[in-house]
Amino acid sequence: MHRTKVRVVEDALDANNTIAAANRSDFERSGVTVVNLMSAPGAGKTTLLERSLEGLAEAGVRVGVLEGDVAGSFDADRISVLHLPVVQLNTDNGFGGECHLDANMVRSALPAVPLDDIDLLLVENVGNLVCPAEFRIGEDAKMMVCSVTEGEDKPLKYPLMFRSCELVVINKIDLLEHLDFDVERLEANILQVNPNATVMRVSAKTGEGVDAFRDWLTSVSARVGATA
Amino acid sequence: MHEFDLSSAIVATVRKHAAGRQVRHVTLRIGRLRQVVKDTLEFYFAIVGKDTVCEGATLEIIDVPAALRCNNCKREWEIEIPAFICGDCGPGAVEVVTGEEFMVESIEVEDEEDAACTAPR
Numbered sequence: 001m002h003r004t005k006v007r008v009v010e011d012a013l014d015a016n017n018t019i020a021a022a023n024r025s026d027f028e029r030s031g032v033t034v035v036n037l038m039s040a041p042g043a044g045k046t047t048l049l050e051r052s053l054e055g056l057a058e059a060g061v062r063v064g065v066l067e068g069d070v071a072g073s074f075d076a077d078r079i080s081v082l083h084l085p086v087v088q089l090n091t092d093n094g095f096g097g098e099c100h101l102d103a104n105m106v107r108s109a110l111p112a113v114p115l116d117d118i119d120l121l122l123v124e125n126v127g128n129l130v131c132p133a134e135f136r137i138g139e140d141a142k143m144m145v146c147s148v149t150e151g152e153d154k155p156l157k158y159p160l161m162f163r164s165c166e167l168v169v170i171n172k173i174d175l176l177e178h179l180d181f182d183v184e185r186l187e188a189n190i191l192q193v194n195p196n197a198t199v200m201r202v203s204a205k206t207g208e209g210v211d212a213f214r215d216w217l218t219s220v221s222a223r224v225g226a227t228a
Numbered sequence: 229m230h231e232f233d234l235s236s237a238i239v240a241t242v243r244k245h246a247a248g249r250q251v252r253h254v255t256l257r258i259g260r261l262r263q264v265v266k267d268t269l270e271f272y273f274a275i276v277g278k279d280t281v282c283e284g285a286t287l288e289i290i291d292v293p294a295a296l297r298c299n300n301c302k303r304e305w306e307i308e309i310p311a312f313i314c315g316d317c318g319p320g321a322v323e324v325v326t327g328e329e330f331m332v333e334s335i336e337v338e339d340e341e342d343a344a345c346t347a348p349r
Contacts (some may be wrong), residue, residue: 002338006336068311100233130230160262163261
């Protein structure tokens with residue numbers, strides 16, 4: 001039996017990255033900035049969006065939301081109350097689906113997203129601290145929500161995720177008085193893993209810190225064309 | 229848990245380069261920062277590769293250490309824990325030199341004329 005060695009030297013995620021680049025050029029053509037929003041399940045991504053997106057229209061930023069979920073349209077239903085364009089993207093095949101969004105799934109949802117009517121598209125990824133960090137979707141910025149009920153050591157356990165994000169929102173700070181949680185230690189761990197990260201303390205429930213997050217979204221949406 | 233999807237990506241890349249030939253061996257180059265569990269990757273590779281030209285192929289993983297460089301003091305070092313900070317200069321000028329690789333390096337395929345199975349797969 002004769003064997004031949006074939007030199008490949010190719011990033012195994014190239015196929016995903018190629019589709020991500022196609023998404024990206026569609027976004028750029030429509031002048032849309034895209035934020036990939038990630039977190040563990042239950043960190044408060046949807047609540048943060050409910051709190052922060054309302055004021056953005058007044059700041060002149062037209063927002064759309066792409067909701068990625070394993071199943072159901074619970075999150076999309078919550079966001080649709082804000083009268084924003086919302087598209088639900090399920091990864092489910094009936095009994096639980098993919099644990100993350102990849103470029104191809106986002107691409108399949110794009111025909112339903114009114115790209116020409118928005119400036120900023122927020123893609124709420126599936127709740128998971130591992131897989132979403134691996135797959136580019138054509139975004140301009142990656143961010144994550146990390147809540148104070150999760151433990152200060154999470155950046156050290158999931159460095160791939162924490163390193164991939166330029167913004168880390170620490171959510172549920174209204175609970176700090178009830179918890180034995182060292183928020184300074186969490187912040188130090190975030191910065192140890194990702195020294196360039198912007199870190200914000202927020203309570204999506206009370207609204208504390210949400211203005212700063214809204215300002216960040218506004219500044220990100222102004223990036224469009226800046227790099228093109 | 230991401231190993232299933234990574235295995236799918238590897239199988240897709242290998243199939244493209246195998247061009248229908250039976251694959252016997254796959255060499256990967258994976259950086260430490262990718263947080264890949266080798267045993268899990270091998271387990272899923274066997275499952276995802278079933279009924280493809282990858283079925284039965286052995287997997288070899290070249291482990292690439294996580295190396296950092298401080299562009300301020302020009303020092304280079306390897307890390308065993310996720311601490312991206314220079315002991316002398318702080319975090320400002322630290323960059324990753326190696327450790328983020330996720331490459332299919334090479335594959336070994338059977339030559340067409342004496343391949344055991346010539347049926348299209």
